[in-house]
Amino acid sequence: MMYCEKCKLLYTNSYCPGCNSKTGRNPELNDLCFLTEQPQIWGDMLKDVLSQNDIPAFTQNLLGAGMAMKAGALSERIKFYVPFSHHEKANQIVEEILSSTDSQEL
Numbered sequence: 335m336m337y338c339e340k341c342k343l344l345y346t347n348s349y350c351p352g353c354n355s356k357t358g359r360n361p362e363l364n365d366l367c368f369l370t371e372q373p374q375i376w377g378d379m380l381k382d383v384l385s386q387n388d389i390p391a392f393t394q395n396l397l398g399a400g401m402a403m404k405a406g407a408l409s410e411r412i413k414f415y416v417p418f419s420h421h422e423k424a425n426q427i428v429e430e431i432l433s434s435t436d437s438q439e440l
Contacts, residue, residue, distance in 0.1 A: 335360070335361060336359065336360065336361075337351035337358055337360065337361035337362075337365055337367065337418070338352060338353065338357075338360055339359070339365075340352070340353055340415040341353050341355075342365075342366055342367055342415055343367070343368050343423065344368075344418075345358065345368050346354070348379065349423065356398045358409045361418040362418065363417065363418055363419040364417050364419070366415040366416070366417060366418075367394060367415060367416060367417070367418050367421045368390070368413065368414075368415055369415060369416050369421065369425065369428060370408045370413075370425060370428050371396075371411055371412065371413045371414070372385065372412055372414070373410070373411055373412075373416060374410040374411065374412060377393070377411075377412035377414070379431075379432065380408035380414065380427075380428070381393065381414075383422050383427055383431065384414075384416070384424060384427065386414070386421065387424075389416055389423060389424050389427070390416065390417060390420065391414055391415070391416050391424070392414070392415045392416070393411060393412050393413065393414055393415070394398050394409045394412070394413040394415070395411075395412055396410065396412070396413065399433050410414075423430055
């Protein structure tokens with residue numbers, strides 16, 4: 335498994351799927367890794383579930399507060415990042431939640 339510092343992505347190919355860079359490295363325990371991108375409504379729930387499982391999650395709102403107010407909170411999306419040391423467990427939680435919503439977007 336490789337880690338792209340620029341995109342914060344984990345990958346198994348010979349290049350990063352986000353930026354096509356071939357300069358990836360082995361991930362370190364504290365590297366922030368992309369977990370998922372979700373709409374605001376599901377993001378708040380996911381944030382709570384990760385917290386309840388003692389998984390530190392860092393978020394990035396894509397629109398920002400000003401644009402979300404203009405476009406409506408339902409159009410806001412949130413990117414989630416977790417330390418590599420918690421990525422596997424966090425990914426399992428996301429998959430469990432997705433499977434429980436009958437393939438609807440989380």
